[in-house]
Amino acid sequence: EMTPDADIISSRYTKSVIKSCAAMSYVEAQARMDDSSRLADPLTVDLRNLNSLAKIMRNRRCERGALTLASAEVKFEIDSETHDPLDIGIYQIREANQMIEEFMLAANVSVAEKILQHYPLCSLLRRHPSPTKEMLEPLLRTASSVGLNLDVSSSKALAESLDNAKRDDPYFNKLIRILATRCMTQAVYFCSGDLSLSEYYHYGLASPLYTHFTSPIRRYADVVVHRLLAAALDIAKLPPVFQDGPQLTGIADNLNYRHRNAQMASRASVELHTLIYFRTRPVDTEARIVKIKANGFIVFVPKFGIEGPIYLTAKGDKGADWVVDEVHQKVTKPGTNISYAVLQSVMIHMEVVEPQPHRPKLQLTLI
Numbered sequence: 001e002m003t004p005d006a007d008i009i010s011s012r013y014t015k016s017v018i019k020s021c022a023a024m025s026y027v028e029a030q031a032r033m034d035d036s037s038r039l040a041d042p043l044t045v046d047l048r049n050l051n052s053l054a055k056i057m058r059n060r061r062c063e064r065g066a067l068t069l070a071s072a073e074v075k076f077e078i079d080s081e082t083h084d085p086l087d088i089g090i091y092q093i094r095e096a097n098q099m100i101e102e103f104m105l106a107a108n109v110s111v112a113e114k115i116l117q118h119y120p121l122c123s124l125l126r127r128h129p130s131p132t133k134e135m136l137e138p139l140l141r142t143a144s145s146v147g148l149n150l151d152v153s154s155s156k157a158l159a160e161s162l163d164n165a166k167r168d169d170p171y172f173n174k175l176i177r178i179l180a181t182r183c184m185t186q187a188v189y190f191c192s193g194d195l196s197l198s199e200y201y202h203y204g205l206a207s208p209l210y211t212h213f214t215s216p217i218r219r220y221a222d223v224v225v226h227r228l229l230a231a232a233l234d235i236a237k238l239p240p241v242f243q244d245g246p247q248l249t250g251i252a253d254n255l256n257y258r259h260r261n262a263q264m265a266s267r268a269s270v271e272l273h274t275l276i277y278f279r280t281r282p283v284d285t286e287a288r289i290v291k292i293k294a295n296g297f298i299v300f301v302p303k304f305g306i307e308g309p310i311y312l313t314a315k316g317d318k319g320a321d322w323v324v325d326e327v328h329q330k331v332t333k334p335g336t337n338i339s340y341a342v343l344q345s346v347m348i349h350m351e352v353v354e355p356q357p358h359r360p361k362l363q364l365t366l367i
Contacts, residue, residue, distance in 0.1 A: 006056035011110050015235050029096040051095060054102040061105075065156025065206035068163075069184070070177035072305040074270050076277070085277040090305035104214040105205065111229055112211040118232035121193035122242045124224045124252060125211045128187040128202040130155070138291075139183045142342050143176065145329040155206050171302055175288055175343055178300070186260070189221050189252040193245050221255050274306055275352055275360055282351035284367060289344045292329045297340060299348060299364060308364045310348065 001009040022043055024032070033051060038044040062068065077087040115123045136152045143150045148165055151157040158180070165176045184204065189212075192200070202210040213229070216222040231238035241247050287299035287310075296311040312322055312331065323332045329342035340346065347367040354360045 002053060004053075006053045006060070008106075013111075013114055013229065013233055015230070015233070026094055026096040026100075029099075030094045033096065047096075047099075050103070051099045054099040057102045057106065058098060061102075061206065062159060065154060065159055067155055067159050067180075067204050067206075068177070069181040069204065070174050071181050072178060072300065072307075074274070074305040076273050085273045088274065088277050088304050088306075090302070105207075108211055108213050109207055109209060111213040111225060112209045115211070115225065115228040115232055116192055116209065119192070119228060119238070119242065121191075122245065122248055123192040123211070123228060124189060124221060124248070125192055125200060125209065126187055126189050126202065126221070127195075127200055127210070128204045129185045129199075130201075130203045131183055131185050135185065136183045139176075139179050141327065142179055142291075142329055145327070145341065146343055148176070155203050171288065172343065175290065175300065179290065186256075189255045189259075191245065191248045191252050194249055220258075224251065270306075274304075275362060278350055278362055279352045279360065282349065284347060284349050287346055287348045287364070289340060289342050289346060292324060292326065292331050292340070292342055294324055297331065297342075299346065301348070301350070306362075308362060310346075310364050310366055312366075 001011075003009060029047060032038060032044045033047050035044070073091040075089055075091040076085040078084070079086050112123070112125055116125070131152075133152070140150060140152065143165070148161075150161040150165070152161075162173070162177055162180060165173055167173075187202065187204065197208075200210075201208055211225050212219055212221045213225045214222065216226055227236065227239055228242065230236040231242075241251070285301055285303055287301045289297045290300045290307065291298040293309075295313045296309055298307055299310055300307040321333060323334055324330075325332070330339055331341075332339040349365050349367055351363055352360050353363045
């Protein structure tokens with residue numbers, strides 16, 4: 001139960017049946033909220049009220065130091081018959097997505113508090129360790145090369161620095177946030193009895209306590225947490241596995257291992273569908289340099305949400321024709337005015353080539 005100012009008055013934990021009054025995609029929910037002709041129908045009013053609460057909750061999280069990072073999540077439109085990709089682009093995050101996210105985060109934090117209260121030594125929680133200075137070094141170097149001074153002393157300081165990282169370029173801030181995301185540690189599941197309370201902290205969410213409760217159809221971690229909550233409410237008995245510390249630690253370790261595998265499988269799926277899409281669609285497009293390397297640089301293609309290498313020297317060439325300045329993230333060709341710097345925009349050609357039989361790859365070249 002909440003006030004109009006998003007202050008939580010009370011929380012109730014119970015086994016229940018939800019009577020859903022509508023099933024909507026994020027796009028449909030957003031369209032309802034944005035439709036000015038809809039003023040009084042109860043469903044739209046409820047959506048707008050929820051969204052106004054979510055915005056307050058989000059602002060409070062950010063004030064505490066929660067990070068708003070960015071990742072290029074690729075979305076494919078798939079042919080229903082051939083299953084080949086028909087279109088590719090970046091998945092768009094709408095206010096409707098953020099609204100659901102806020103209430104899911106609130107539920108996860110509340111459940112984490114409840115299960116830890118009852119089972120301080122055998123709760124399955126999720127933490128996000130703070131990144132080390134060494135991990136943040138690539139971000140700081142890139143930021144410095146474009147005249148940005150990022151404060152990484154805390155998640156709040158970094159969040160404020162990222163908010164202030166603005167240029168006339170509309171994509172600049174998102175690129176900086178993508179680079180920041182890549183410097184982060186991985187969030188991991190753990191058994192509460194294995195660590196001290198200060199180590200429970202979730203850096204990205206700026207939350208002292210967190211777990212995964214809201215997606216049991218997709219994550220085994222949530223199923224474990226549901227069982228813990230059911231036992232805490234005396235709805236079910238606590239399974240014996242939860243009373244065995246090492247066994248529960250093993251479950252947490254396995255969850256982390258499976259999660260990493262799932263991420264790699266997801267990336268491999270994106271790479272495969274990207275190859276299939278561009279196999280018959282070579283294209284010229286704009287890209288942004290995100291990392292300078294000895295033999296070229298890595299570019300990110302905003303239109304498609306993908307990245308890849310651009311080679312300035314042939315394989316085996318030691319790069320004598322180019323001078324790399326890693327401090328200023330710049331590469332220059334001596335005797336010419338040709339140079340490339342990090343976050344610079346370049347035009348590239350993308351096409352699928354097959355240098356070895358049955359080993360196609362997406363090749364990116366400068367135009």
